Amino acid sequence: xxxxxxxxxxxxxxxxxxxxxxxxxxxxxxxxxxxxxxxxxxxxxxxxxxxxxxxxxxxxxxxxxxxxxxxxxxxxxxxxxxxxxxxxxxxxxxxxxxxxxxxxxxxxxx
Amino acid sequence: xxxxxxxxxxxxxxxxxxxxxxxxxxxxxxxxxxxxxxxxxxxxxxxxxxxxxxxxxxxxxxxxxxxxxxxxxxxxxxxxxxxxxxxxxxxxxxxxxxxxxxxxxxxxxxxxxx
Numbered sequence: 001x002x003x004x005x006x007x008x009x010x011x012x013x014x015x016x017x018x019x020x021x022x023x024x025x026x027x028x029x030x031x032x033x034x035x036x037x038x039x040x041x042x043x044x045x046x047x048x049x050x051x052x053x054x055x056x057x058x059x060x061x062x063x064x065x066x067x068x069x070x071x072x073x074x075x076x077x078x079x080x081x082x083x084x085x086x087x088x089x090x091x092x093x094x095x096x097x098x099x100x101x102x103x104x105x106x107x108x109x110x
Numbered sequence: 111x112x113x114x115x116x117x118x119x120x121x122x123x124x125x126x127x128x129x130x131x132x133x134x135x136x137x138x139x140x141x142x143x144x145x146x147x148x149x150x151x152x153x154x155x156x157x158x159x160x161x162x163x164x165x166x167x168x169x170x171x172x173x174x175x176x177x178x179x180x181x182x183x184x185x186x187x188x189x190x191x192x193x194x195x196x197x198x199x200x201x202x203x204x205x206x207x208x209x210x211x212x213x214x215x216x217x218x219x220x221x222x223x224x
Contacts, residue, residue, distance in 0.1 A: 096160075
């Protein structure tokens with residue numbers, strides 16, 4: 001079983017729609033959860049951190065965490081062409097290591 | 111901009127050679143970690159340094175080694191390069207506030223082994 005799994009893409013959404021990205025993790029002791037955005041040929045950029053169950057909103061992004069279900073998601077509202085990228089879910093399970101999913105590629109159609 | 115700087119940005123090496131990649135961490139960050147990202151995959155943890163000591167290592171062979179310097183900058187060394195070492199190498203510096211740690215990546219070094 002992979003440590004972090006993301007829903008397979010690619011995900012194509014029309015401009016203005018909501019993009020929904022899902023991630024599950026295997027280590028029940030995980031405490032910190034992150035979403036990174038990675039444009040093609042670039043490095044990952046941290047866009048959201050979440051540590052407690054529930055929702056966390058930052059602009060058009062909402063992260064949701066459910067530790068009992070070992071599930072974290074990211075919603076992108078009012079999707080824009082500039083949101084077209086690969087989104088990486090990352091989980092920190094101990095003091096040092098970030099475990100990443102393989103990423104979900106999102107394409108926003110104008 | 112994250113304030114994390116890596117050099118060089120691109121590198122081509124021959125199988126069997128050795129390579130050194132460099133990273134300058136963000137000011138105030140004393141933890142540096144290195145990741146390898148193959149095409150189409152998520153980054154894989156190589157190792158982490160805290161105050162010049164390695165304090166965590168992923169599933170990579172000993173020919174992957176590193177250093178952290180007193181100014182918290184870091185090096186990743188790879189000996190006896192193999193074709194499968196071709197990847198994007200990412201350095202991340204971390205800031206801890208209480209029990210929360212966030213990692214910020216440099217722009218990466220694209221290594222091609224031929």
